[in-house]
Amino acid sequence: MTVVNLHSKLTLDNSYKLIQLTPDLLKVIEQNDSNPTNTTGLEFKTLDVTGDHKHKSEVVLCSSDKTWLLRQKNHSNTVLLMKQYEPEEKVIVPEHMLFGCKEQPSLDLMSFSKTTYEYETNLIKGKINLDVIPLYDGDLNFGEDFDKDVKSVHLKTIDELVENSACSKQECLKEWYKIGGCIVNGYICLPSDAFISQALHITLVSVLGGSLDMSKLTLNETYKVVTSDIDDEYNPYTLEVILTVLNKFGTKFTDEDGNEHWEINKETVAKWYGKQALNKYARQHSVAIDEFLINWKSMFPPFFPCDIAISMLRGLIYKPTDDSIHYISRAILPMEPKERFKTLFKLQSTWLLEDIAPFVEELNTRGLKLDSFIMKYARRRRVPVPGDRRKTQIIVSSR
Amino acid sequence: MHVPISKSELLQLNPSENESSETRQPLVIMTPLGRTIIEIQGDLELPTDEDDKDAEVRFGLLDIEENHNDPIMSRVTLYVGKKQRLLGKVVALEVPLGLLNFTKNDNKVTLEDVIRYKILFQDRPLPIM
Numbered sequence: 441m442t443v444v445n446l447h448s449k450l451t452l453d454n455s456y457k458l459i460q461l462t463p464d465l466l467k468v469i470e471q472n473d474s475n476p477t478n479t480t481g482l483e484f485k486t487l488d489v490t491g492d493h494k495h496k497s498e499v500v501l502c503s504s505d506k507t508w509l510l511r512q513k514n515h516s517n518t519v520l521l522m523k524q525y526e527p528e529e530k531v532i533v534p535e536h537m538l539f540g541c542k543e544q545p546s547l548d549l550m551s552f553s554k555t556t557y558e559y560e561t562n563l564i565k566g567k568i569n570l571d572v573i574p575l576y577d578g579d580l581n582f583g584e585d586f587d588k589d590v591k592s593v594h595l596k597t598i599d600e601l602v603e604n605s606a607c608s609k610q611e612c613l614k615e616w617y618k619i620g621g622c623i624v625n626g627y628i629c630l631p632s633d634a635f636i637s638q639a640l641h642i643t644l645v646s647v648l649g650g651s652l653d654m655s656k657l658t659l660n661e662t663y664k665v666v667t668s669d670i671d672d673e674y675n676p677y678t679l680e681v682i683l684t685v686l687n688k689f690g691t692k693f694t695d696e697d698g699n700e701h702w703e704i705n706k707e708t709v710a711k712w713y714g715k716q717a718l719n720k721y722a723r724q725h726s727v728a729i730d731e732f733l734i735n736w737k738s739m740f741p742p743f744f745p746c747d748i749a750i751s752m753l754r755g756l757i758y759k760p761t762d763d764s765i766h767y768i769s770r771a772i773l774p775m776e777p778k779e780r781f782k783t784l785f786k787l788q789s790t791w792l793l794e795d796i797a798p799f800v801e802e803l804n805t806r807g808l809k810l811d812s813f814i815m816k817y818a819r820r821r822r823v824p825v826p827g828d829r830r831k832t833q834i835i836v837s838s839r
Numbered sequence: 840m841h842v843p844i845s846k847s848e849l850l851q852l853n854p855s856e857n858e859s860s861e862t863r864q865p866l867v868i869m870t871p872l873g874r875t876i877i878e879i880q881g882d883l884e885l886p887t888d889e890d891d892k893d894a895e896v897r898f899g900l901l902d903i904e905e906n907h908n909d910p911i912m913s914r915v916t917l918y919v920g921k922k923q924r925l926l927g928k929v930v931a932l933e934v935p936l937g938l939l940n941f942t943k944n945d946n947k948v949t950l951e952d953v954i955r956y957k958i959l960f961q962d963r964p965l966p967i968m
Binding site: 441443444445447449455456457459466470472473479483484487516519520521522524537538539547549550551558 | 852
């Protein structure tokens with residue numbers, strides 16, 4: 441049994457806050473525990489958005505590769521933060537104030553702070569902030585007048601972009617490579633789809649023409665073959681642009697000697713050409729699958745070795761009939777789940793689960809299991825696969 | 840804007856076994872740095888003193904019968920002032936709480952402790968017989 445004297449400061453220190461340390465957060469702190477610089481490996485991040493977006497962004501907590509959203513969870517209880525304390529004079533408690541405790545207090549605790557909330561932490565997918573990133577369309581004079589334009593923000597380095605995104609550094613870089621971000625004339629920009637298509641096409645043609653190994657490309661070699669055929673007048677395909685293409689369509693690896701290489705990911709390339717083909721042939725009206733496959737194949741550089749299948753275009757198409765497809769841009773779909781399902785079922789009355797999933801996944805913000813999320817808005821049933829009755833597939837239709 | 844969270848020099852999440860025995864805290868439920876949380880339903884009224892920032896007051900007595908093997912089986916009684924008695928329990932926090940100190944003048948944040956237990960008084964106070 442321990443009897444404890446409880447004391448309190450009359451003026452409490454309000455600089456203390458409590459934060460939930462979930463297992464993944466504790467892991468980060470533990471990994472940094474023996475680090476002599478006394479860092480936790482975590483930082484708070486908030487964006488001071490100026491200009492049109494006057495609001496402050498949400499506060500997030502970042503490690504080097506993860507992001508947590510912070511939420512203030514209020515409560516009405518009295519939560520006292522106590523610490524062990526040695527009073528200057530030992531407190532002797534008169535017997536009648538011991539209320540039956542058999543011994544004098546052997547310990548003193550001092551309340552130094554009181555909290556009315558704690559921070560709840562939820563792991564989220566860090567999002568890169570593209571609000572201030574200009575689009576680049578191959579203009580050779582890009583960025584020339586940015587210095588004079590003092591009203592808008594123009595970022596110059598990827599570090600500045602990381603600083604401006606409520607997201608961890610690794611997530612930011614990964615997303616940046618995936619969307620094909622680039623640096624042109626010293627400014628960060630986002631190349632347009634049309635420009636990326638041109639850059640990809642010319643890179644592939646040059647790589648094939650120069651007989652380079654697509655599973656082991658280096659930046660300099662690739663840059664050399666791309667620029668060897670181009671006259672000097674218009675050449676937007678800088679080293680940075682080639683790097684962007686390699687990062688977007690390839691996987692980077694380092695060989696035994698420490699040299700950086702990229703392996704071209706043929707499926708990513710095929711999907712990109714598929715999207716361009718959809719835009720060209722299946723935007724205004726639906727097109728027969730057989731005919732579309734031929735059109736799609738014809739867009740690749742000659743002799744580019746890769747397989748194509750309609751299933752690669754999941755999330756970009758719907759099927760008005762069993763043997764035709766139509767392009768659908770996700771940007772025009774409603775953001776409200778109920779409305780989106782309604783729109784999708786209007787276009788196509790029944791969907792395979794795999795076909796509808798890419799259209800609705802982004803609306804599942806509460807992280808439900810995909811099956812349960814879909815069941816909230818639609819009907820799903822398991823049916824045998826036509827032609828192979830031993831296997832089953834899931835069909836999603838409206839209620 | 841980003842603010843790195845540094846760690847208090849005193850805080851060790853994985854102390855080696857020798858060190859932990861030297862600095863054994865008087866109560867198992869306290870952190871090695873001697874901190875704990877007491878949570879009471881409703882308000883605790885304490886006098887205020889605007890003039891003396893360092894003034895202190897003794898407000899109660901805590902009687903804790905600790906179960907060392909299983910802290911959440913401990914029995915806790917809190918006596919506030921002369922009239923009130925509260926029966927409480929020790930709760931192992933589902934998610935440990937980090938104690939952060941936000942220093943205003945230099946805009947720094949320090950993780951000072953990781954708290955895994957709290958002493959919770961959920962019920963209304965009883966009179967002291």
